Amino acid sequence: MNKFSRIGFILAAAGSAVGLGNIWRFPYITGEYGGGAFIIVYLLAILFIGLTVFLAEAVIGQNGQSDVSTSFISLSKSKNENWKFAGFMVAAGLIILSFYSVVLGWILDYVITSFSSLPTEASVAGANFEKLISDDIGSLLVYHTLIAGTVIFIVLKGIKEGIEKINLILMPLLGLILFGLLIYALSLDSFSQAVSFMFTPDFSKIDSHALLAALGQAFFTLSLGVGTILTYSASLPKEANFVKSSVMVAIVDTSIALIAGLIIFTFLFTAGAESAAGPGLVFISLPVIFSGWGVLGHVIAISFFVALVFAGITSAVSMIEPALRFFIERFNISRRSATIICGGTFYVLGIVALLSMSKSFGAELTFFGKNAFDIMDFMSSSLMMPIAAIMICIFLGYFVDKKVLEEKFTTHTSQTIFNIWYFLIRYLVPVAIIVLLLNKLGAI
Numbered sequence: 169m170n171k172f173s174r175i176g177f178i179l180a181a182a183g184s185a186v187g188l189g190n191i192w193r194f195p196y197i198t199g200e201y202g203g204g205a206f207i208i209v210y211l212l213a214i215l216f217i218g219l220t221v222f223l224a225e226a227v228i229g230q231n232g233q234s235d236v237s238t239s240f241i242s243l244s245k246s247k248n249e250n251w252k253f254a255g256f257m258v259a260a261g262l263i264i265l266s267f268y269s270v271v272l273g274w275i276l277d278y279v280i281t282s283f284s285s286l287p288t289e290a291s292v293a294g295a296n297f298e299k300l301i302s303d304d305i306g307s308l309l310v311y312h313t314l315i316a317g318t319v320i321f322i323v324l325k326g327i328k329e330g331i332e333k334i335n336l337i338l339m340p341l342l343g344l345i346l347f348g349l350l351i352y353a354l355s356l357d358s359f360s361q362a363v364s365f366m367f368t369p370d371f372s373k374i375d376s377h378a379l380l381a382a383l384g385q386a387f388f389t390l391s392l393g394v395g396t397i398l399t400y401s402a403s404l405p406k407e408a409n410f411v412k413s414s415v416m417v418a419i420v421d422t423s424i425a426l427i428a429g430l431i432i433f434t435f436l437f438t439a440g441a442e443s444a445a446g447p448g449l450v451f452i453s454l455p456v457i458f459s460g461w462g463v464l465g466h467v468i469a470i471s472f473f474v475a476l477v478f479a480g481i482t483s484a485v486s487m488i489e490p491a492l493r494f495f496i497e498r499f500n501i502s503r504r505s506a507t508i509i510c511g512g513t514f515y516v517l518g519i520v521a522l523l524s525m526s527k528s529f530g531a532e533l534t535f536f537g538k539n540a541f542d543i544m545d546f547m548s549s550s551l552m553m554p555i556a557a558i559m560i561c562i563f564l565g566y567f568v569d570k571k572v573l574e575e576k577f578t579t580h581t582s583q584t585i586f587n588i589w590y591f592l593i594r595y596l597v598p599v600a601i602i603v604l605l606l607n608k609l610g611a612i
């Protein structure tokens with residue numbers, strides 16, 4: 169059978185979780201919200217909300233051993249076929265993948281240019297970045313094609329030979345690179361400054377924006393709300409301990425975000441740079457710092473951007489898999505045909521996203537004041553993912569037999585843990601996500 173081994177599942181789910189969200193997004197939002205206090209809120213969001221939804225997807229998937237729709241139907245009390253509509257969430261994965269592949273393309277460019285030259289000033293770095301994303305359509309198309317081709321090549325081979333294998337190779341390599349960078353950061357004087365920035369809380373910096381940013385980040389980083397964890401868990405052997413595996417994945421994911429933060433803030437403080445530079449932190453601030461370190465700077469730059477590519481590829485394959493499984497099971501088609509349909513869709517959408525940021529086509533691809541790239545981001549991360557997460561909570565909390573869930577959890581963990589989880593999934597988590605969704609919609 170085409171199933172994960174237990175360690176294969178943990179590596180693949182961790183590979184999905186650890187991505188640009190950890191190494192690019194987490195440090196810059198932590199910087200924007202002032203460090204320590206934000207991290208505490210983030211950790212609480214992971215523990216009480218992220219992990220709860222992670223376990224929810226895992227239990228649905230492991231029980232169903234099938235695609236999102238079929239797994240919902242089979243776990244529901246009523247076996248009502250209408251639960252098939254839960255399958256809408258797999259589309260969010262394809263949309264995210266479209267622009268995620270474009271961003272991975274930018275990083276590929278950074279790997280290549282890091283061999284020859286690094287910008288010595290922030291203004292030059294900013295201009296280079298701007299030129300790449302708005303002017304250099306030819307290169308961007310090549311990069312997007314390379315990334316999309318790699319993702320398609322991997323998933324064509326299936327769970328065991330494709331996804332498990334690539335994670336078995338790339339995750340240890342990623343760990344090794346980050347470990348090397350951490351050791352180097354440890355040798356710098358600013359390391360202690362980075363530690364105190366990240367771990368000394370100043371709660372005056374926390375407002376409702378920070379809370380919602382932490383919640384959104386917890387969701388994105390754990391790959392929730394598109395059926396990724398559900399679909400991966402469907403390939404977890406039925407007797408495997410899904411509770412322990414889920415906790416392991418959350419620990420790995422959180423540790424890597426914290427380590428990436430320590431590395432990046434050490435580098436920034438060493439150069440006396442701004443910690444609140446926003447999305448440009450990695451693309452503009454870091455290259456300038458690396459350029460001051462001579463040959464070593466090139467080595468570090470290349471290692472850092474290669475690590476980002478590795479982390480991103482293992483996440484990218486996890487975004488398409490729910491849609492593939494959906495097409496394979498629901499329409500009874502081969503993995504090959506499903507890959508052609510889903511791969512083709514995200515590849516084309518990615519081209520639209522890429523062109524929408526360019527000078528030449530930006531105007532045609534801007535609607536309601538937002539370009540196509542931002543629209544795809546908004547539709548997936550701000551709308552579809554929270555809606556899917558709310559649906560998952562309501563489903564498990566109110567439309568599934570409690571006894572069935574209780575038995576699944578207590579086979580692997582204590583009654584108390586189950587009781588806490590059940591309470592969270594029925595009350596706290598749906599309310600928190602509804603607030604997040606309304607906020608994204610501008611309603612509150």
Ligand code: TRP
Binds near residue numbers: 261387394484487
């Ligand atoms: N978790 C990944 C990151 O932090 C991104 C990701 C992978 C993802 N699969 C996903 C996000 C599914 C949402 C849904 O970069």
